[in-house]
Amino acid sequence: MTHDPPQDPLPVTRVPRTGLPVHAVVVGDPARAAAVAALLDGAEEVSHHREYRVFSGRWKGLPVTVASHGVGAPGAILLFQELADAGIRTILRFGTAGALRPGIGDGDLVIAEAAVRDDGVTQQLLPPEYPAVSAPEAVLALQRAARETGAPHHRGIVWTRAAFQPGLLPLFSYDGAGLAAIEMELSALLVTASLRGLVAGGVVVVDGVNADELVDEEGTSVYDPHREVVAAGVERGAVVSLEALRLLAEGAAGGTL
Ligand SMILES: O=P(O)(O)O[C@H]1O[C@H](CO)[C@@H](O)[C@H]1O
């Protein structure tokens, strides 16, 4: 899984300008990118610069790209933009998140229908009224893949929030708004996809919430991604993401919204 440096790479992420498979799974953690790539046939590392580690391979015959974007939307959006520049057409984010809604447990998957744009970067690109929405076919593909894989899953709006650690300011309360999960990059992907004409969506594995006031003790716990229940969810989520990409490529998402 080694690589020669790509010729004429894109400037920030150093991904190759041409030749990447057009369907991609993106994850925060470079080690998770390697773990997802290990599920592929013929996986090869294409490039690795900063937090941006990129693999290509085949999932059930479909050529796919797997890439890491690091923590935080301002850095992640640079990968999303450069993947679009490299000709990628479909991007699913496979991340981790805290659950915000009762009934969503650790290790469960949350399929994003949309995201709150609290990401710390897209506010500088376009007005706050602009929505961050998943492609409906991406929602359906992820839902069908989760059902067929037997992965416990939920659907809902995700809160993308730039600050992970609590500070002195109180957290805005979305009580009553029905948000499903909190993470840090998805809205930047969804906005980029709308601006660039890509198909995008996201699925996150619940690993606990990093803010005491958000913890729902009946469902999710305090933040601890290093548990067996999370590892099992990540294994299921990796397969769900790749399978959803395949359904999207075949135009076979199916199901009802
Ligand atoms: O597991 P990933 O994909 O990195 O996602 C979540 O985990 C990180 C925080 O620990 C943030 O990037 C957040 O969005």
Ligand SMILES: O=c1cc[nH]c(=O)[nH]1
């Ligand atoms: O970004 C994240 C990820 C997991 N849990 C959180 O509360 N936030």
